[in-house]
Amino acid sequence: MATEYMELGWIGEKVSRIGLGVWQFSESWGVTEYEDAKKIVEAAFDAGINFFDTAIVYGMGKSEEFLGRAIRELGIRDEVFIATKIPGEMLARDDVFKATQNSLKRLGVDVIDLMQVHWPPCWHNIPTCEYMRALEQLVLQGKIRYIGLSDFPVELVEAARNCLSTTDIVSIQIRYNLVEREAEAELIPYALQNDLAVIPWSPLAKGALTGKYTPENLPEFQDVRAREPLFTRENMEQIYEVVKVLEELSGKYGKTPAQLALRWLLDAYPNTLPIPGAKRPEQARDNAGAMGWSLAHEDWLRIDQVSRRVKISRVTY
Ligand SMILES: NC(=O)c1ccc[n+]([C@@H]2O[C@H](COP(=O)([O-])OP(=O)(O)OC[C@H]3O[C@@H](n4cnc5c(N)ncnc54)[C@H](OP(=O)(O)O)[C@@H]3O)[C@@H](O)[C@H]2O)c1
Numbered sequence: 001m002a003t004e005y006m007e008l009g010w011i012g013e014k015v016s017r018i019g020l021g022v023w024q025f026s027e028s029w030g031v032t033e034y035e036d037a038k039k040i041v042e043a044a045f046d047a048g049i050n051f052f053d054t055a056i057v058y059g060m061g062k063s064e065e066f067l068g069r070a071i072r073e074l075g076i077r078d079e080v081f082i083a084t085k086i087p088g089e090m091l092a093r094d095d096v097f098k099a100t101q102n103s104l105k106r107l108g109v110d111v112i113d114l115m116q117v118h119w120p121p122c123w124h125n126i127p128t129c130e131y132m133r134a135l136e137q138l139v140l141q142g143k144i145r146y147i148g149l150s151d152f153p154v155e156l157v158e159a160a161r162n163c164l165s166t167t168d169i170v171s172i173q174i175r176y177n178l179v180e181r182e183a184e185a186e187l188i189p190y191a192l193q194n195d196l197a198v199i200p201w202s203p204l205a206k207g208a209l210t211g212k213y214t215p216e217n218l219p220e221f222q223d224v225r226a227r228e229p230l231f232t233r234e235n236m237e238q239i240y241e242v243v244k245v246l247e248e249l250s251g252k253y254g255k256t257p258a259q260l261a262l263r264w265l266l267d268a269y270p271n272t273l274p275i276p277g278a279k280r281p282e283q284a285r286d287n288a289g290a291m292g293w294s295l296a297h298e299d300w301l302r303i304d305q306v307s308r309r310v311k312i313s314r315v316t317y
Contacts, residue, residue, distance in 0.1 A: 002292025003048030004266075006273060008081070009170035009197040011146060015081050017266055018291050019051035020044040020284055021201065021275035025066045026059030028224040031279055034066055041070035043281035045080065047288030053173075053199070053275040054107075055085035055118055056099060061106050068107035082107060083199075085118035085150055085173075091126045096134035100143055116148035116173055120156055128156065129163035136164050146170045148199070154186045169196065176200035176272075178209055178261050178307040179230070179239050188269060196271070203265055203274035204258055204287075205230055208239050211247055211257040215240055229314040238310045245306050249299055255289065262290035264303050 004017045023029060025037045041052070052071070054063045064084060071077050084107070090099040103112060115135060120128075138144045147164075149157055150173035161169055172191055174183040177200060191198045204210055208230050213219070215236040225231055230239065246257035253260065258276070265274050278284035295303070 003288075004291035006197075006271070008273070009271070010168065010195040011170050013081070015051040015273065016049045016288075016291065017273055018049055018262060018288055019053055019083075019199070019273055019275040020049050020287075021053045021277040022063050022067050023055065023058045024277040024279050025054075025063040028059070029277065029279060030223055032059075032062070034069065037066040038070040038073065039281045040278050040284050041067065042074055044278065044284040044288060045074065045076055047285045048291060049284070049288050050079055051081045051083065051273060051275070053083045053085075053201075055087070055116075056090070056103055057085075057087050057118065061102070064103060064106040068109060072108050077109065081113045082109065083114035083116060083148065084112055085116040088117070088119040088121045089124065091117065091121045091131035092124070093130050093134045096131050097138070100138055104143065111142060112144045114146045114148050114171065115144040116150045116171070117152070117160075119151040128159050132160050132163035136167055139167050148173060148197075150199075150201075151175070154190045157187075157190065171197040171199055171273075173199040173201055173275075175202055176265070176274075177203050177205045178242055178264060178303065179205050179235075179310045180312060181307065191271060192269065198269065198272045200265055200272055200274045203262055203276050205239065205261075208236065209243060209246065209257060209261040211243050214243075227316075229316050230312065232313075232316055235312050238312070242303070242307050242310060245303055249303070252299075253293075253295075255293075256286055258283075258286055259290045260295070260303070262287060263293070263295055264300060264307075266290065267295050267300050 005014045006017050008015050024031045054067050086099050135147045147169045148171035176183045246260045265272050276287040
């Protein structure tokens with residue numbers, strides 16, 4: 001399997017261009033047995049993935065625990081990059097230290113490679129510089145190596161960076177996939193100008209781009225997708241126009257629609273590192289197979305054009 005690496009933002013550290021998101025290791029998505037999680041981590045690593053994204057809130061710590069244990073048991077700590085996230089509710093100065101300490105313990109590591117602020121503090125009125133400087137101190141103490149931001153608008157990314165004096169953030173994590181392209185307006189150009197890595201989450205639109213789901217064949221989701229606007233009939237009818245093109249190109253490239261959807265993101269910008277989630281080892285392997293080849297420009301443009309027509313509505317009631 002051909003791995004493909006990129007340098008992560010300005011730090012120049014080598015990471016695989018496809019990562020593995022492990023929110024799936026939680027009740028939200030349904031991988032709740034450790035042995036199942038371990039097989040997914042192993043399959044991803046064997047297929048060339050060395051970047052793993054978790055968060056404190058995923059399964060209230062379960063995802064961190066499973067990921068850390070799998071990495072330890074597989075003996076691959078020195079070869080992987082572990083990214084986790086601290087939620088917007090835990091950003092008071094003392095909480096940043098406490099939460100990081102708990103994360104280190106759950107992951108079973110001495111240092112976290114990338115600590116991301118999961119989302120800005122929305123309702124506790126914590127000043128931006130309070131948590132950014134606490135994170136900076138954690139870098140100086142050697143508890144975390146790098147800082148990233150997730151789900152921040154550009155204005156707040158700028159404000160957060162201005163709080164730091166001895167380091168800078170290395171990445172922004174954003175909702176970005178073929179049918180949700182809002183980040184192209186401001187966030188991605190900003191990241192390119194400032195040498196920051198872009199980590200697209202839900203890069204497969206939560207499975208809507210894989211070809212498994214059609215407007216006529218939509219399960220009653222029992223997981224986090226039960227209330228996901230992407231899966232309304234109105235939105236799925238539009239998304240399916242993109243899926244049809246991916247399916248058509250599947251034969252030409254010998255790749256699955258999921259691989260084509262991920263490859264499109266990789267070819268769109270040089271600094272993207274999508275982190276598809278996988279519920280089974282085969283999915284992790286399939287997603288890793290988006291690395292090591294490229295779309296012909298005319299095919300990239302064809303997907304681009306059909307995807308530009310999609311206008312997802314999040315008004316569901
Ligand atoms: N920063 C944030 O706020 C934020 C928010 C959301 C997610 N994330 C991160 O991003 C990661 C990925 O996002 P996501 O899980 O929301 O969505 P996603 O990666 O777009 O979709 C994942 C789902 O698609 C299906 N799938 C995956 N690979 C497949 C393949 N090759 N073929 C067919 N189906 C496949 C699986 O579900 P089924 O098999 O059941 O269809 C899987 O659970 C998460 O694990 C998490 O680490 C971050």
